Amino acid sequence: MNNVPNIKVGIVAVSRDCFPMTLSVNRRKAVAAAYEKKYGEIFECPTCVEEELGMRKALSELKEAGCNALVVYLGNFGPETPETLLAKEFDGPVMFVAAAEETGDDLVEGRGDAYCGMLNASYNLKLREVNVYIPEYPVGTAEECADMIFDFLPIARTVVGLRNLKIISFGPRPKDFLACNAPIKRLYDLGVEIEENSELDLFESFKHHAEDERIPGVVKEMEAELGAGNKKPGVLSRLAQYELTLLDWVEAHKGSREFVAIAGKCWPAFQTQFGFVPCYVNSRLTAKGIPVSCEVDIYGALSEYIGTVVSQDTVTLLDINNTVPNDMYEAEIKKKYVYSQKDTFMGFHCGNTSSGKLVSCEMRNQLIMTRTLPEESTQGTLEGDIVPGDITFFRLQSTADSKLRAYVAQGEVLPVATRSFGGIGIFAIPEMGRFYRHVLVEKNFPHHGAVAFGHFGKALYNIFRYLGVEDIGFNQPKGMLYPSENPFA
Numbered sequence: 263m264n265n266v267p268n269i270k271v272g273i274v275a276v277s278r279d280c281f282p283m284t285l286s287v288n289r290r291k292a293v294a295a296a297y298e299k300k301y302g303e304i305f306e307c308p309t310c311v312e313e314e315l316g317m318r319k320a321l322s323e324l325k326e327a328g329c330n331a332l333v334v335y336l337g338n339f340g341p342e343t344p345e346t347l348l349a350k351e352f353d354g355p356v357m358f359v360a361a362a363e364e365t366g367d368d369l370v371e372g373r374g375d376a377y378c379g380m381l382n383a384s385y386n387l388k389l390r391e392v393n394v395y396i397p398e399y400p401v402g403t404a405e406e407c408a409d410m411i412f413d414f415l416p417i418a419r420t421v422v423g424l425r426n427l428k429i430i431s432f433g434p435r436p437k438d439f440l441a442c443n444a445p446i447k448r449l450y451d452l453g454v455e456i457e458e459n460s461e462l463d464l465f466e467s468f469k470h471h472a473e474d475e476r477i478p479g480v481v482k483e484m485e486a487e488l489g490a491g492n493k494k495p496g497v498l499s500r501l502a503q504y505e506l507t508l509l510d511w512v513e514a515h516k517g518s519r520e521f522v523a524i525a526g527k528c529w530p531a532f533q534t535q536f537g538f539v540p541c542y543v544n545s546r547l548t549a550k551g552i553p554v555s556c557e558v559d560i561y562g563a564l565s566e567y568i569g570t571v572v573s574q575d576t577v578t579l580l581d582i583n584n585t586v587p588n589d590m591y592e593a594e595i596k597k598k599y600v601y602s603q604k605d606t607f608m609g610f611h612c613g614n615t616s617s618g619k620l621v622s623c624e625m626r627n628q629l630i631m632t633r634t635l636p637e638e639s640t641q642g643t644l645e646g647d648i649v650p651g652d653i654t655f656f657r658l659q660s661t662a663d664s665k666l667r668a669y670v671a672q673g674e675v676l677p678v679a680t681r682s683f684g685g686i687g688i689f690a691i692p693e694m695g696r697f698y699r700h701v702l703v704e705k706n707f708p709h710h711g712a713v714a715f716g717h718f719g720k721a722l723y724n725i726f727r728y729l730g731v732e733d734i735g736f737n738q739p740k741g742m743l744y745p746s747e748n749p750f751a
Contacts (some may be wrong), residue, residue, distance in 0.1 A: 265521050265551035266571045267422040269415055272305035272329035273297075274320050275337045276345040277312050278379070285374050286310055286337025289361045292404035293335060293411075300405075301412050305329050310337075317344040321351055329354070331418035333411055334394075336360035336383065338374035346386040349394050355421040355728070357395040357414045358383055359407050377401050395728050416572045416721040417728055423571045424729075425453035428516050431525035432464045433558045442559040442708050444660040451666075452729060454564065455519055461527045465535060468507045477502045484542075487617055491624040497538050497641040504536065505543045512552065523563040524554040528612075533635055538642035539628045541613035545644050545685075549576045549616035555710070556614055565657045565712035572721050573714040576616050578648075578685070580609035581709050582655075582702065586688060594678045595688075604695030608680060608688055609655075609713065613643030615685035619715060620646035629683050648687030650677035654714045655691065656722050658731065659707060668726040669701050669735035672719045693737045700744035701735035 275290035277283040287310050294306040305327045309320040324332065332352045334345055336359070349356040360376035360383075363369065380400055387394055395417050397410045435443060449456050471477075480502035485492055492498075512522045524547070528540050544554035553566030562579050569577040586595070586606045595606060612630070617623045623646040631640040656670045673691030680686045691697065701707070714722075719736070726734050743749060 266574065267330070267419055267426065267521070269331050269418045269422065270303070270305060270327070270329050271331040271333060271411065271415070271418065272307050272324045272327060273333040273335050273411070274307040274324070274348065275310045275335045276340045276348070277310050277337060278339040278341050279312055281338035281374060282371060283310055283312060285372065286335075289337040289374070289404065290335055293407045296404040297408040297411055300408055304411070311344050311348060312341055314344050314347065317348045317351075320348065324352065330422055331414070332356045333414070334358045335407070336376040336379045338376055339379035340376065340383055342382050342386045345383055346390050346392060349387065350390055350392045355395065355418040357397070357411070358387075358400060359397065359410050360401045361407070362401050362403050364403070393728065393730065395724060413721070416718075417725050419571045420568055420725045421728060423521055423567065426520040427453075427523065427567060428455040428457060428519035428521070429523050429525060429560055429563050430457045430459065430512065430515055431558055431560055432459050432461050432527045435558045436527070436529050439557060442557055442562060442710060444561050445662070445664045446560065447664050448660040448666050449560070449564070456560065457515055461532070464507070464511070464527070467511060468504060468536060471503050471507045471510070474503060474506050476506055480505055488623065488625055491622065494625040494627070494641045497625070500536070500538050501543050501642055504538070504540060505546060508543065508547060508554075521567070522552055523567040524552065525558050525560045525563040526554050526556065527558055528556050529631065533631055533639040537639055539612065539631065539640055541611075541628065541643040542625060543642070544614040545616040548578065548614070549618060553577060554614070555579050556611060559708070559710050561657070561659045562710045562712065568658060568722070568725065569656065569712045569714040569718070572718050572725065573716055575715055576619055577715070578611070578615040578619060578713045579710055580611050580615070580685075580713055582607060582698075582711055583610035583686075583709075584608045590678070595676065599676065599690065601690040601692070602695070605692060606676070606688060606690045607694060608682070608686055609648070609711070610682070610684050610686040613645055613685050615644065615648060617644060619649055620644070620685065621649055622646050626683075643684070645684055647680050648675050648685060649715070650675045651715065652717045653689065654716065654718045654722065655689070655711045656714070657707060657711050658726065661706070665733075666729065666731045667705055667707075667733045668731045669705070669707065670719045670722045670726070671697055671737040672717045691737055693739060696744065696747065697735070697737040700746050704744070704746045705733070705735060
């Protein structure tokens with residue numbers, strides 16, 4: 263994927279002047295060696311920061327090395343002012359981590375007190391209103407600190423990505439479809455740029471691509487991808503024309519930004535004017551690392567992009583759609599899995615999930631739209647059951663009063679046939695019923711949720727915290743009441 267940032271992380275040791283600098287330097291070397299042995303490259307900044315001029319020297323060395331993420335390492339107690347200024351002036355995501363003492367045989371000259379220094383560092387960071395990532399337990403051996411730095415990478419990728427992201431939308435929203443509307447101000451607060459366009463502008467560009475010489479090549483790609491599932495071959499040339507339109511639009515409009523996500527329009531006039539539905543093209547671009555949300559869902563596109571950066575894999579956007587019928591649950595789930603019926607639901611969208619995340623796929627017409635429109639104008643959706651396995655359901659959203667709110671829930675897609683249509687799967691999330699009521703409903707989240715294929719809850723939770731989200735919902739276990747939950751129920 264070339265739509266996500268590459269991270270080069272640098273580690274800078276800091277030292278308080280009344281402690282041996284060699285203690286911090288040697289411990290930094292040990293962390294860097296442990297990281298390189300297990301995970302790969304890290305830039306070991308040669309300057310150990312003891313005072314403000316040293317801080318500036320270290321910043322210069324980090325910039326020269328091309329570092330876009332920083333680890334401030336307290337090898338001993340650490341200098342409160344220089345270390346926090348280092349974090350403040352570095353142009354990128356920052357984490358703080360501290361050294362544990364190595365041996366009971368060396369607790370005089372070899373004692374660094376970084377356990378204590380981390381407390382003062384956190385206090386000084388708050389005074390300066392500098393936001394950094396501090397791990398759950400931020401003090402460790404060289405090997406443990408290396409693992410903590412590796413956990414920092416998805417956070418760093420996301421922060422760098424969002425600061426260089428443009429979301430391109432084509433609107434307005436469909437009629438009587440307010441659920442995915444949210445103020446865009448918080449996008450700017452996150453560093454994200456937004457370009458809102460008319461669906462008419464997109465249609466004009468689409469018509470200009472009618473004779474594009476690249477169309478046959480894209481059609482061949484689609485035919486190879488669909489294989490036996492190519493049930494609507496007549497629509498492929500128009501879908502290829504649309505895909506090229508979007509890709510050219512991205513290149514022409516991303517401007518100063520390096521990364522892009524799209525919030526697209528798909529109904530009600532799209533089908534009758536373009537002559538197809540865009541679902542399959544949305545799935546293909548998302549698989550290329552350019553997430554495309556449906557129904558002009560701008561925060562859905564944002565969430566998908568975050569999932570792409572974190573998982574470094576294809577994601578999807580689904581409706582939290584319908585319950586699993588009791589007869590299906592009793593026959594196919596109850597005796598095989600640990601989930602209650604309320605733990606299960608079906609995640610669905612018309613056909614925007616990529617072929618690589620479906621058990622098998624077929625090109626179809628969009629059934630819901632076909633109920634009111636000619637079938638030939640609703641072709642272009644990719645149908646199939648979603649692959650079983652671990653998933654993380656999540657979303658970052660602005661509220662109506664411009665506050666950021668998020669949720670994260672880990673679960674799985676069950677290997678149970680859905681017997682339904684669209685891109686769809688039977689999802690199981692522990693305590694989903696309570697989560698649905700006291701997070702999704704209570705906190706007014708829209709019906710779209712982003713899906714990452716794997717368990718990424720730890721990284722996503724830390725990312726949302728780093729971004730300043732104070733309200734992060736999750737599927738709380740039994741015995742842990744939500745604030746709105748009736749204790750007598």
